[in-house]
Amino acid sequence: MGPVEFLVLAFPCDGIGATVLEPLERLRRDGGVRVLDVRKLRRGRSGAVIAEPGEAGLITEDDVTEAQELLDEDESALLLLVEHVWAAELTAAFEAARGRVAASVRVVPEAD
Template structure:
């Protein structure tokens, strides 16, 4: 089985204001074959600092319905230690969606790199604001 690069994200929602607005975009990425969901869990930190981990299948039906038709192999990747580390970074009265996905679009190039004996030695995300500033500066021309 060829597996593309796997990434995870932690998306915090201050005040526990998760609206489900990301679900349609996530669904589109899955349906287009861009990503495959590997794990999705939720972490809630109450105002008193107590932490609850909630797996997708344990969510209230109203909360989970926005994810109902997103295909994937959800569950089992994030450990209790992972959740504890994430929870430590959350401010009280907030929640986070913790999501791992495979970049299926990159599987063929990853396989080619492995066949060629190549090794990935660095991989970083450049924040969108940094790229936007660089592109604006390039468009403006030399100063």
């Protein structure tokens, strides 16, 4: 199994277009990532949060609680648990050549 990443992708409650999700779908379709679980959250204008159940049950209620604290009023979020399949394949190739992954650090670029 490759590295697993938990993402909270926030957007206005009026929705997110399919074109925004296309890069994720393309990566999934091409085998670069495997979506392990998905949940949707919505914080209304009143501040109340509605959480849809996950598909696989891997994103826990603790994850939802943490994610909902990141949402502003009238904002939604897509919670994704993804496996980086490409990294597992690369790691396997290194190990087959008697190599190893000496470090793995995720660097998030600052927003403009």
